[in-house]
Amino acid sequence: MKPRMFVVAAGAVLGLLMSPSSLAATEGGPGGALAKKHGAAGVACANCHGAGMPAKSKGRDAALPRLATRTFCLGCHASYQAVAAKTVHYDGWYNPHVSHYGELECYQCHRVHRASELFCTRCHLDMKLPPSWKASRNPADE
Amino acid sequence: MKKTGSGRKVEGGSDEPTGDARPSGLSRRGFLKGAAAGAAIAQGAGLLAGAPSALAATATPERSADPQGARPVPPIGPPSKWDKEADVVVVGTGGGGLAASVRAAEKGLKVITVEKLSEPGGGTKESALFFTFGGTRYQNAIKWAIPKFPYDPDALVELVMPAYQYTADKLLLRALATKGPECVDWMGDHGVEWELNTANDPVFGQGGHIWKNSCLEGNYTRATKHVTDHMYGVAVRAGVEFLFGTAVTRLVQQGDRIVGVRTRNLEGEDFFVRARKAVVLAAGGFAVNRDLLQKYTPYANMGAGSSFGMPCDTGECTRMGIGAGADIAGLNSTAFFDGGVDWVHEKRGTFHQHLYNGSVQLARQPWLSIDITGNRYQYMDSVPVDNLFHQPAVPMSRPGRRGYVIFDADYETNIFKFKQEYCRRPLRPSMPNMDRVPGWLVGKDWREGVKVALDAGVIKQANTIEALGEQLGFAPGVLAKSVAGWNEVCASGKDDPIYGYKPEWLIPVAKPPFYGIRMGGFLYATHAGLRVTPRMQVVSTKGTIIPGLYAAFHTAGGAIGENAVSGASILADNGLSWASGYIAANTIGDGDRA
Numbered sequence: 001m002k003p004r005m006f007v008v009a010a011g012a013v014l015g016l017l018m019s020p021s022s023l024a025a026t027e028g029g030p031g032g033a034l035a036k037k038h039g040a041a042g043v044a045c046a047n048c049h050g051a052g053m054p055a056k057s058k059g060r061d062a063a064l065p066r067l068a069t070r071t072f073c074l075g076c077h078a079s080y081q082a083v084a085a086k087t088v089h090y091d092g093w094y095n096p097h098v099s100h101y102g103e104l105e106c107y108q109c110h111r112v113h114r115a116s117e118l119f120c121t122r123c124h125l126d127m128k129l130p131p132s133w134k135a136s137r138n139p140a141d142e
Numbered sequence: 143m144k145k146t147g148s149g150r151k152v153e154g155g156s157d158e159p160t161g162d163a164r165p166s167g168l169s170r171r172g173f174l175k176g177a178a179a180g181a182a183i184a185q186g187a188g189l190l191a192g193a194p195s196a197l198a199a200t201a202t203p204e205r206s207a208d209p210q211g212a213r214p215v216p217p218i219g220p221p222s223k224w225d226k227e228a229d230v231v232v233v234g235t236g237g238g239g240l241a242a243s244v245r246a247a248e249k250g251l252k253v254i255t256v257e258k259l260s261e262p263g264g265g266t267k268e269s270a271l272f273f274t275f276g277g278t279r280y281q282n283a284i285k286w287a288i289p290k291f292p293y294d295p296d297a298l299v300e301l302v303m304p305a306y307q308y309t310a311d312k313l314l315l316r317a318l319a320t321k322g323p324e325c326v327d328w329m330g331d332h333g334v335e336w337e338l339n340t341a342n343d344p345v346f347g348q349g350g351h352i353w354k355n356s357c358l359e360g361n362y363t364r365a366t367k368h369v370t371d372h373m374y375g376v377a378v379r380a381g382v383e384f385l386f387g388t389a390v391t392r393l394v395q396q397g398d399r400i401v402g403v404r405t406r407n408l409e410g411e412d413f414f415v416r417a418r419k420a421v422v423l424a425a426g427g428f429a430v431n432r433d434l435l436q437k438y439t440p441y442a443n444m445g446a447g448s449s450f451g452m453p454c455d456t457g458e459c460t461r462m463g464i465g466a467g468a469d470i471a472g473l474n475s476t477a478f479f480d481g482g483v484d485w486v487h488e489k490r491g492t493f494h495q496h497l498y499n500g501s502v503q504l505a506r507q508p509w510l511s512i513d514i515t516g517n518r519y520q521y522m523d524s525v526p527v528d529n530l531f532h533q534p535a536v537p538m539s540r541p542g543r544r545g546y547v548i549f550d551a552d553y554e555t556n557i558f559k560f561k562q563e564y565c566r567r568p569l570r571p572s573m574p575n576m577d578r579v580p581g582w583l584v585g586k587d588w589r590e591g592v593k594v595a596l597d598a599g600v601i602k603q604a605n606t607i608e609a610l611g612e613q614l615g616f617a618p619g620v621l622a623k624s625v626a627g628w629n630e631v632c633a634s635g636k637d638d639p640i641y642g643y644k645p646e647w648l649i650p651v652a653k654p655p656f657y658g659i660r661m662g663g664f665l666y667a668t669h670a671g672l673r674v675t676p677r678m679q680v681v682s683t684k685g686t687i688i689p690g691l692y693a694a695f696h697t698a699g700g701a702i703g704e705n706a707v708s709g710a711s712i713l714a715d716n717g718l719s720w721a722s723g724y725i726a727a728n729t730i731g732d733g734d735r736a
Contacts, residue, residue, distance in 0.1 A: 089594050092491030093499060098582040100453075101260050101387075108408065122389075123258075123453035125211070125430060126492050139258075139389040139406040140215050140458035 034112045048072075048112075068107040091128045096120050211433030214465035215458065217395035218404060225413035228254040228383070230730055231403050231421045233390045233459055236264025237366075237719030238424030238694025240373040241325065242727045244332065246422075247380035249731030254415055255382055256405055258389035258425075258453075263370035265426050265454040265667075265696075266719050268497070270362040270564075271339055271350035272369075273714035277323030278351065279330065280338055286348040295319035302712055306703030311471075314700065315712060317676035321728075322713040322721040326351055329720065332376050334369055342563075345526040351717075358574035360563050363498045366716055367578060385415075393421065393462050393691070400466060400690035420692055420730045423680075424723050427668035427696035428457030429476075430494045438670040439476050441707055445538030447482030447662030448495040448502070455668065459697050463672040466691060467682040471700030475669035477715065478534035478708040479565065481506035482664035483600060484544065490598040497565050497664065498584045500591025501601060505659045506533075506566045507557055508647040509547040510628045513540035516620040518628070520642045524563040531708045534663030538707070544662050546614055548625060551653040554589065559646060595659075602658045607651075614658045621658075625651050667715050669706065671699025678726035692730065694722035 035045075048067055070080065077083055084097035096109070096118065108119045120127050121135040129135060229251040232239045240262065243255045257264075275298050276287025287293035289301050299315045330336050335354040340347035342360050353368035378384070387408040394402040394414065402416040428434035429451030435443035449455075464470070481502040485491030495502060508521040519536050522529035537545025549556070557568055568588035569579070576586050585591045595601045604610035611621030632650040637643045672693040673681040680691040680698075695701055695718040701711040711718045 089597075092485055092598060092600075093496065093584075093591065093594055094492070095582060100583075104408075123430075123456050124492060124494060125432075125456065126486070126494075128492075138456060138458055140391045140461065142391070142406070 033114060034110060034116065038112075043076075066105070066107045068110055068112055069105050070103060073106045073110075094120070094124070094127065096127075211431050211457070212437045213461065215392065215461040216465040217393040217400065217462070220394050220396050220401060221404075221414045223414075224402065224416040226254060226383075227416040227418065228252045229417070229419045230254075230727070231256065231415050231417040232382075232723075233403065233421065233423050234264055234425035234454075234694075234697075235259075235262035235370075235374065235384070236266035236424060236426060236454065237370065237373075237716060238266075238697070238723035238726075239264065239422070240266075240370060240377055241329075241720045241723030242422045242424055242692075242694060243377045243382045243723075244373060244380055245328075245724050245727030246730060247377065247382050249727065251419065251731060253377075253382045254385065255377070256385045256388050256390055256403065256415070258387070260386050262374040262384070262386075263367055264424075264719075265452060266716055267367040267370040268364055268450070268452065269366040269716040270357065271352045271365065271714070272326055272329075272336075272717040272720060273346075273349045273710075274323045274326060274351070274717060275319070275349060275712055277319075278326040278336075280326070280336055280351060281323070281348060284338070284348060288349075293323065298712060305709075306706065309703035309705065311676075311700060313676045314674070317725060318701065318711065318713055318718070318721060321725050322717055325721040325724040326717070328724065329369070329373065332373065334372055343525075343527065346528075356575060360567055361569070361573045361575050362564055363569065363575070363584065364578045365575075390425070390459065390462070393466050395466065398689060400688060417690065420690055420726075422678075422692040422694060422723065422726050422730075423459045423463060423672070423697045424694035424719070424726075425459035425697050426454035426456075427451070427671055427699075428460050429455035429665050429668050431455070431457035432493065434460065435665075435668070438470055439474050439668060441474055442476040442478070442663070442665055442668075445482075445534070445543050445663045445707075446478070446493075446665040447484035447487075447544065447660070448664050449482075449493050450479075450497045450664060450666040451494055451668075452496075455696075460671055463680055463691070463693060463697070466680075466688055467684070468680050468688060468691070468693075469673040469683045469685075470670055471673035471698075471704075472670040472702065472706075473704050475699070475702050475704055475706040476665060476708065477531065477667040477669060477702075477710065478538070478663035478665050479506075479530050480533035480537075480661075480664060481566075482534065482662040483595065484660045484662060485595075485598075485600050487544075487660060488598070488600045490600050495664075496584050497666065498569055498579070500568065500585055500588030500593075501595035501659075502591070502664065503566060503568045503588050504553065504557065504592050504601070505547055505661050507547070507549075507560050507562060508643060509549040509553075509649075510625065510651055511537075511545055511547050512621075512624050513537070513545055514542045514616065514620075516616065516624040518624070518641055519545060520640070521647075522642055523644070524566050527564060528710070530564060530566070531710060534708055537661060538663045544660055546616075546658055546660050548610070548621070548628075548651055548656065548658050549649075550651045550656050552649075553657065556649050559649065600659075602660075603655050605654045605656070607656055610656045610658050614660060663708065667696055669696065669699055669702045669709070669711075671695070671697055673700060674698040674722075676725075677729040678722055679729065692726040694726055695719050698722060 080103050087095050087097050110116050115134050117134045117136045230246045230253045232243045232255040235257040243253050246253045276293030285291045298319050336351045337354045339350035339352050356365040356368050388405045390403045391406050392404040400421050406412050429449045434457045522533045571586045602613040607622050607625050629650045631637050632648040678692045679687045680693050682688050702709040
């Protein structure tokens with residue numbers, strides 16, 4: 001069942017599109033995860049989870065479908081291109097939103113309730129991480 | 143003397159077949175093995191022998207704090223149930239993986255090929271040409287071979303062994319010398335539209351097989367992608383099953399035999415693929431894994447300012463082979479180009495960079511080139527092409543293992559006065575075949591890459607020489623003295639020939655702002671890797687063949703012997719991948735006989 005989406009104020013949407021200069025205040029920063037960032041921008045739990053809020057648990061329940069898909073997140077975040085425009089030359093030449101993997105699902109990097117992981121670092125071993133992000137591990141090392 | 147189309151004179155050489163067809167620009171030691179092995183041995187011996195080292199306990203840019211990047215990955219036992227089954231599991235879709243896939247399929251074997259990226263081509267697609275020293279139908283048609291026509295693989299092996307200081311396996315080289323040209327013809331039979339690169343390269347062109355019209359006007363960027371895309375299509379039509387976005391995480395072993403792989407896809411789901419006959423590791427080398435570099439090729443790890451390994455050379459399949467007991471051949475052997483801009487030193491970017499990035503092309507020109515003491519060093523022209531392998535050794539062996547190029551405000555004009563070719567030629571949107579180059583990967587205009595590097599502060603810029611020297615880390619007065627000396631040479635028009643500069647390269651550093659780039663070598667391939675037999679079976683540290691396990695280059699190693707800092711195999715690099723995958727599949731199809 002697709003979670004019910006409430007109309008989010010334009011200001012909240014703009015607040016969610018972070019510029020590179022505000023990377024210091026990005027998701028997962030001290031005291032906050034992406035969920036809290038959304039909350040601070042006026043997006044409530046039910047806006048994503050709808051009526052069927054999952055019970056609080058320690059980890060992600062693998063039986064639940066992943067919410068943070070491209071289709072879902074781009075319901076608010078305009079377009080993949082708009083997101084990519086915010087991370088141009090993020091690390092030297094490289095833009096994590098423009099790659100040889102095409103348009104990855106958002107959840108490949110962005111964890112909502114815990115520290116996000118930069119998918120690129122599975123192979124691009126020393127790409128820089130936003131504050132409080134973790135590097136993805138090589139699958140052979142997981 | 144023979145004039146090229148551009149009017150430059152080329153010493154000697156001839157396109158006409160002669161009894162001795164060796165181009166004068168080729169020195170056998172030159173093409174095949176770059177820097178003196180002596181320095182490498184002196185530097186690397188202590189580390190290779192496991193002697194305590196200042197590097198052991200501390201994290202530096204050259205060595206991560208967590209050396210798990212070099213840990214062997216041991217195989218696991220078979221699952222209770224396999225998710226998929228094949229005769230052959232091929233890991234990787236560069237030249238080695240694609241050739242192995244097609245050849246195994248046409249031998250009637252069921253092939254499943256696993257690729258961690260979302261598209262085929264691996265590192266090979268970034269490459270330019272399949273080089274052989276003769277023996278293909280294309281080369282036979284023009285009666286060209288090294289050392290002379292008709293092509294004789296054993297004569298070639300005898301010719302090259304001194305360049306490898308006799309550290310290479312002659313039987314392995316004989317196999318490559320024999321099967322390499324056969325592989326070119328086989329790919330031609332499968333519709334690869336080969337032509338020889340003679341239009342672009344008057345010295346080496348007869349050796350280089352490129353896709354027809356793919357390297358017009360010397361734009362080599364991603365030229366081999368025509369070939370990898372074509373062979374991928376051949377593989378699909380041959381019935382090979384491809385799994386993209388799927389990384390191999392473990393070899394599966396039963397008794398002493400490798401019987402399959404465990405994989406993980408982008409969804410994080412694990413599944414097991416059975417390999418009834420063989421697993422072929424064709425997953426590239428480890429040119430971006432600094433822990434493996436430190437362990438098996440420490441000289442390269444010290445000297446590399448950047449690496450072109452891209453995502454393909456992370457080395458986990460090498461680690462899996464080691465975990466299964468494989469020996470390593472080709473210790474301390476690697477391949478470099480020049481222009482390793484040192485982003486890591488500046489803490490502004492990653493070790494991996496793209497060879498065709500404009501900042502690299504800018505750095506690879508005959509500007510004033512000095513080391514940290516202010517002394518100049520040699521620059522080698524891009525013709526003949528083997529100089530591209532030699533040049534990196536020069537800054538890498540200087541004090542601090544780095545060189546610096548210094549130039550002034552007119553660089554955007556002056557860069558074209560040097561007429562450097564191949565990957566040194568600055569990319570411009572007007573060049574043919576630029577549609578091959580995605581903008582997200584490499585700027586279609588070389589100045590884009592320069593701008594990113596300038597903005598990041600990796601290319602230093604200052605209004606005075608003194609300020610530039612301070613930014614680059616020179617002792618006070620050193621840079622000013624070097625620039626003054628250089629400008630005197632430029633004014634006189636006469637340089638000490640020891641530096642190899644042509645008169646037209648003597649351009650003064652005069653007009654602010656002034657620029658400087660710190661660089662080491664640009665690492666692009668590792669030649670240390672899993673030891674293989676001439677039939678591409680992986681050999682253990684006990685000297686036995688590991689049943690069921692094969693490796694293609696550059697997961698395999700040893701093709702250029704040991705302690706070769708910057709060298710090329712007799713099939714260069716791209717060809718080494720294709721040919722070894724082809725050989726592996728032949729061996730498997732022939733029933734795995736030793």
